[in-house]
Structure formats: structure tokens, C-alpha cells
Amino acid sequence: MSDLVTLAIPSKGRLKEQVDAFFAKDGIVLKQIAGARGYRAAVEGHPGIDVMLLSSSEIAASLANGDVHLGVTGEDLIREAAPELETRVALLKTLGFGFADVVVAVPASWIDVSTMADLDDICAAYAARHKKRLRIATKYTQLTRSHFASAGISDYRIVPSAGATEGAPTAGTAEAIVDITTTGATLTANGLKILDDGVILKSQANLAQSLLADWTPAQKAAAAAFLAPLGVELSE
């Protein structure tokens, strides 16, 4: 194990650009390391920080497992990867971009359904009538389970979805979905509507600290020095 502090940031797309801009604003410059095929970077003036470029969901999983010290990714992915958040990951700072709501959406033709309580009725009636559970397509298994449990719903089953979740009710692979949305336009285009109390999480990009990673005093000092210009302090 090296003595470096590992910082994981998104490796591509709009989120990567926004993260670069966020650091640059406070004078922090990330430099790609030659020959590392774009998967590693260094921070000018902070030799103790080792930057790894990963996919957003890998960053969340690495934070949850303690494989990296710090990371930037969506709160939705972090909460999904770390159900017992308080013991595993500290959310240090919201970054003001990467906004997305995790929502429960049902077919718009269900004109008798607008709340989780309605959905609860439907789940029970569906199980009684069709002798099987109503299916919810999602990639957010953990968030879905805890939100449905708090709404008292258990008569359903989760169908894991890898992508294009909003198409599941039309394709007939699920009755309703839990997915992220920014404007709701994609949901509307697929004939879905968000329940009145169906917003599970209002998410955005976060700078987060893994509590399970090994932190030596030297690593803590290096991380603190790196975070200071951003106005961020490490959690204990």
C-alpha cells in the first residue's frame, strides 16, 4: 500500500468536464500522467494525491468499500452502493452540478394512482389478481427497497435493469420503475408519470470521503492540505 491519498474522479463525459472546472476554479490543476492511458492523473503542487479516473458507479463502489480515500460522484450512486452510509462514506461537499432526482414513476394511464399509498393498493390488488408480484424495474435496488419499506409496500418485486429503464413498462418487462430524471421529459415521452410523493432522492455530484479506507496521519495531512482551498474539511 502506497502512502498516497487516492482521489477518484469521473473518467469521461460531461461530469468529468464539470469536475475539472470545479477544481480549476480554486486553482487546482489536474495533469494527465503520460503513458497511463488516461486512467491516472496528478495534482500540481500536491505530490501526495494520486488521481484515478474511473466510471461514476465504480467511484461509488470504491468509496463504499474503502478502495479509494476520496471521490467525486453522484449522491444517488453513493447511497446505492453504501446502504449504511454513516459508517462507510462521509459526504463532504455538494458540488452544484450533476443534478438528478431518483423517482418512482408509473404508467400515465394509471389515472387512479398518484401516491405511494395508491401504489400500495395496486401492488396488493395485482398480487391477488395475477398471482404474481408487481414488478419494479430499476438499477437502484437499495434505494427502492428502503423507500418502499418506509411507505409500507412489500407486495412487489424488483427487476434489475441495466439501462433504458424508462422503456420497461412499454416493453412489458416491468409495471413501474425507479429511475433518475432531470427534467422528466424522458419519462413523459415514455408515457410515465412521477408519483406526488415519489421523489426518493434529490441528488447531485458530491465530494466524498471513504471512512473504510486506511488513513495514516500523513495521508490525512496531505488530504487536508489538498482540500483546504476548496473550503472542505475531512470527517473524523
Added chain:
Amino acid sequence: MPSFPTYGPDEIAALDGVAEAVLGVMGARGYTRHEPAILQPAHLFVDRSGEDIRRRTFELTDPSGQELCLRPDLTIPTCKFQVDSGAAYPARLCYHGLAFRHQPGAGQFWQAGAELLGLADRGAGDAEMMGLAAEAVRAGGVKEFSMIVGDLGLFHTLVDALDVPAQWRGRLKRHVWRTGYFETLLARMVAGETSSAQRAVDALHGLKLMELKPAIDALIDQEGEAPLGGRTREEIIERLTLQACDEAAPRLDPEVANLILAFLKVSGPCEAALEQIRSLTKPVAAKMLKPLAAMADRLHALKALDIDPERIRFVAHFGRNLEYYTGFVFEFWTRAGEVAGGGRYDTLLESLGAPRGTTAVGCAIRTERLLAARGLT
């Protein structure tokens, strides 16, 4: 982190001894032993018990992508075997084996169990199963125990008898065992709920019954190409029709809510508790007659089993937190915790393909806990 216990020669001999005694009781009463596969298709459990059970189930995927699980209970596969075999009813089946759940400590536990399937006389089935469980616990070496009994059928009858908006009856019945959530639910009903779906219902008020279907059809048509997501139009029409037949802006009468809360608080030695239920439900006494008589019969059967009525608690809100249970439930307790439990699950067999109305009552006996309870006395 779970624990991974290995049983030594003394422990396994002791467990075998208890299992033999318990299975001996069941065998003597005509229950034949079965051993379902440990590895089961996940949907068998998820489709019947929902996500609550699934989050406690060890799931895995085989190389072809099929979702499998380690059996979280033996009741469902045992019942499925009976249905698939086409054997005659009534049927008496029993088992002793490991069940697997995500839980603190070891993710596995031993249990024996018995299923009495397709006996039309429910009262006789209840008495037989409680007697079997009591005898099995005693044969397992535990003579000192107390019991808890409950019957959510009483609550269901009460909700149907009281002046509760029809569309809310199902909600009250489903959530009665969710302490905290249930009280909030009642309070929301007393306050009167409104939502955007309620506005769809408001638009339907004043229509005659025969005008409702075309009006609802037109509302669904307004949503254009939106998918129905596995529901049929008839399901939507039925639910909205039920709601439109309730009063506009339904509310739950606070006195009805108070009666429900008082009913659910009843808990104590069985005879006094049942008397309390009788006096509380006097306004709807005629409708409560049948389920109250059934409960009195069960207590009578327990007396015949030489179980002291003072050690039997009746708890009005007691339902086992497993969703296929349909009403009457019982548990046997010792200082080592719950050692046996069971009850009725009269809809499970139909969901597995048996003819409609095929009854089921069963019990499970925690053989490891019997050993622990023996050690404490």
C-alpha cells in the same frame, strides 16, 4: 460479519436426538417426511412473499442467468411438492432441515415443520396443529412454555363491519402489523386524504353506475399511448368505481378510528382478553360472532391439551410477519426465545396451482432453540 458454525459430535448427536423425537411425534400422527431441495428457484418465494423476504434471502444466479436462492423456508417448497404431485387431500407432510436467511449470527437454522393441507374443517385443523406443536415441543424435552395466539381474521371482520370507506379497508388490513406506520395511516384517514388521483375520482361523483365505465374509459384514453404496465383497463375501472361509490372526499370517523385502536391494544391472558374484545365490538356483535366463536373453540382445544390458560396470551394485533399467513397464528415461547410457531395460510396453495379454497395450516419447530431451552431449565 456472519458466523460459520461447525457442529461437533456431541452437538450433532443432541440435535439428531431432538429432531428424531419431534419427527417421531409427527410420524405417529400420520405426517410423512419430505426433504425439499436446498437450492430453489428464487421466484417461488419472491412472488409469494415480496421484497421483505427477498432482502433476507440468499440469492444467486446460475450460469444460464436463472435466479436461484437457498430456501428461506421449507413451507413453500413442501406445499408446491404436494400441489405438483397431484396427491389426494387432505395431506399431512413434515420435514426437518436447514433454512437460510440473512440475519445476525449464522445465516442458517434448523427447523422441523408440519403442513396439514386441504382439510375442509378449519377448526379441526387448528386444533390438530396446535396439539401437534405442543406434543412435539414436549417430546423435544421442553415442558415449560407459554403461548401467544392471535387471529387477524377478527380484525378483518371488524374492519368490514365498521363504517370504513370501502377503498381503505384493504390498506387497514394489510398494514395492521406495521406498528407506527399503521397509526400514521389511521390519522391520515381521519384527516381525509387528497391527491391528484382523488381529483379523477371527484370528477366521477354523481354519475350513475352504468355511466362510470365509459367515463373512466375516456379518462384513460386521454393518456394516449401510455402503457398499461401489466394491469388491465378493467382493474383500473374496478378500483375507480369502488372509490366513486364511496362518499366524495372520504374521511374516517374519529370514533371508528378510536375503536380500531382500542381493539388492537387488547393483549393479555386469553379468556379475559377475548371478553374484552366481545364488549369492545358490541356495536357490531352479530358480525363478530363467527370469528369469536372460532377463537373460543381454539382456546377450548388448548385446554384439552393441558396448557394453562393463564400462560396463553391473546394479542389482538398479533400476525406473523410473513405475508402468506391469512389469519390465525400461534407461537410457543421459552426463556430461550420462540421455539415453535405456526398458523393458517389458506391462500398459499391456490397461488401454487391447487383448486380454489384449498386450506392450509402448519407449524415450524426450531429444534436448535429447543436444545437451548432445555439447557436453561
